[in-house]
Amino acid sequence: MQDLLYFGQQLINGLTIGSTYALIAIGYTMVYGIIGMINFAHGEIYMIGAYTALITITGLATLGVTWLPVILLIALICAMIVSSSMGWAVERVAYRPVRGRHRLIPLISAIGMSIFLQNYVHLAQGSRNIGFPALIEGGFQFGSSGNFQMSISWIQIVIFVTTFVCMTALSLYISRSRIGRACRAVSQDLGMANLLGIDTNRIISATFVIGAALAAVAGLLLGMYYGSVDPLFGFIAGLKAFTAAVLGGIGSIPGAMLGGLILGIAESMTSGYLSGEYKDVVSFGLLILILLFKPTGLLGKPEVEKI
Amino acid sequence: MIKNFSKLALAAGVSAAIALPASALAEIRIGIAGxxxxxxxxxGDMQFSGARMAIERINAEGGVNGEMLEAVEVDDVCDPKQAVTVANRLVNEGVSFVVGHLCSSSTQPASDIYEDEGILMITPASTSPEITARGYELVFRTIGLDSMQGPVAANHLISLEPKRVAVIHDKQQYGEGIATSVRDTLEEADVNxxxxxxxxxxxxxxxxxVTxxxxxxxxxxxxxGYHxxxxxxxxxAxxxxxxxTFMGPxxxxxxxxxxxxGDAAEGLLVTLPPSFDEKEVNQALVKAFEEKGEDPSGPFVLTSYTAVQLIAEGIEQAGSTDPFEVAEALREGSFETPIGMVSYDEKGDMESFEFVVYEWHADGSKTAVN
Structure with missing residues (x-):
């Protein structure tokens, strides 16, 4: 019984972390789906989202705002605005000028952007870990055996629900709205979409902005869940989310969700049953296996050569 | 006129070029790396604040054998790769003495370079036993070893009669070294x-x-590991x-x-060097720090101060700025410093250094346990 509860608890831990990987992975997968490039500055955008949320929360606290939903809502909106404009700016500065050149060029300029943003936050906010207030505390326990209780905290529930809502909303937006339809057209054939009168520059900007907004949501949630932020916070998370996107099939939105959850569960089970030391070995080992046996990822479509 | 001017400029340039090395010779440059x-x-802040204060005070009293001390500060980010880079930079700057580094994993590769280049290094914070275990002539420290600190922590745990203990570390030289030492001592005492x-x-x-x-x-x-x-x-958790109950170094x-x-830090047990700033003899020094608006209570402030002081006293006793002669003087003598009497063994470790167990509180204060 206790073993079962232990497994259940590790599953909850894995699902929580996996959902946030999925939220960040969306940014990678959408940009790749549309322009076939990887936005390496995305992890930094997520980090900036977390910092903006923290600054907003601190600001509101000094102004005397105490009602939690208002604080969270304002923090979320501010983080999304700042991150989205960063996403937009990254596209304008690092991608648009070199679009259509050799594939390596935008890759390098994105890495440059990532280093720049990381160091900018280093300078502006200091390099130390900053504590993030735990706004949503408590939780409830279910099932106990011996001295082990399985528990789920409110913040974990908030993370699941938010991720689920964001994913559903995004899928609906992409499949139903005008911009969504244009996005799909651009991802199928950029040149043709352009000829048909779609403002492709606007659509590409929109993908960066949507991805960045979701990363900001993840930034706020994870900041509260973990309890601290630092300027290097986005790097590892970005790498993991990128792995999740590739695992699920880069370019596919349900794939990002699936990849994130698989990665999160694999990590928590490894730390739970083997040792925390092997966590990263397993997650990146999984990536290598997928790339060897199913290079398009779990839900990715096999690429059709365009003639 | 123009001709004269250019001649004048040339003369000025030449005399400046001659004057520069001459003035540099009248100074003893000490690298501070952390x-x-x-x-x-x-x-790092603790280390730099302690070392700067020592240099200031020694210079205010007329320097060492009439020569002023000058700090050359470098940032190693506690990264071994960066540590090698800044160590080479100190070599190029012509520094003969270094106070640093802080993290054991940085001190180790940097000390290889200093030893090869004939630079004397005193680390005010690195506790890994490895650092002084390689028979180096120019490596010293003003702090104890993990092999001293680990048993203090473990013995305290043993006195609390624990039933089941977990030992976790961050896989780095410092963290894993001290965790291993704690585990070994616990297992010797049959703690589970x-x-x-x-x-x-x-x-x-x-x-x-945590699960x-x-x-x-x-x-x-x-x-x-680290905080x-x-x-x-x-x-x-x-x-x-x-x-x-958690405990750390x-x-x-x-x-x-x-x-x-936040509040979860309440009750954490920490082994630290004793609070040198509370010692009676150090009150004048503590006041000097407070006047500058700095906090002398960190564990590495006065160890860094001591490192600079030892370099100065070593030079005075040796009557030379040759690092090898200064190292010789440090090994032979014993010195009265803010962290107590310091004397060295053959390896460059302090012959005695005490660690104390503190209980940490949610407001950042600490109280000594027994």
């Missing part, structure tokens, strides 16, 4: 160590680890209702752990 940025910059496991430094998610600790039903957890990770572990004992862990 993290000014990065996750453990907090400790149920877990010995590494985590990844820089990681944020410890929920799986594992909960299932292992431990009542004490020893953590070898950013332990702070998060404490906080996530509190959220998951893990009922265990001096790498976790600073106020930054409170900003991360």
């Amino acid at each position: 993290p000014q940025t990065g996750p453990v910059a907090q400790y 160590v149920v877990m010995f496991e590494g985590i990844t430094a820089g990681d944020k998610d410890f929920s799986s680890l 594992k600790l909960k299932q292992a039903d431990v009542d004490y957890v020893y953590y070898g 950013p990770e332990l702070g998060l572990i404490l906080r996530q 509190r959220q998951a209702d893990l009922d265990a 001096e790498g976790v004992g600073n106020k930054d752990i409170n900003t991360i862990a």
